[in-house]
Amino acid sequence: MKRLEWKPEYLLGNDVVDAQHRQIFEYYNSICGTEPHSIDRDHLLDEFVAFAVEHFAEEEGLMEHAHYQPALFAHHKASHERILQSLLGLRTKSVDEILEFFGDWLVDHMLIEDRRLEDWLGASNRS
16 A cells, blocks of 8 residues: 655644544554555554444543534544544454545545534634
């Protein structure tokens, strides 16, 4: 799989969340740079599930603090729950399938769902 490059346009404007998003890229790229047979998949997934739980709690706290629109909050939170369930199901998948999941997460969630949050936070900060 191809390594992913972090770009400034991925920044959401919250230092903690932005650092966590960068860390997702680092996880992905560290897997890309490792021989598949040498990856301890269970350890990697345990570590990533713990990271995801922390990251999602951070985002959801930010949404609550900013009085994020209830329907969008519910949708975003449900997306987090689906991602966690998918992460738990990756134990039997190949390294390529794990990388595909990470790539989809980055595109579908971080660059779409989280961008909506950024727009809301920007509007909230201007009010």
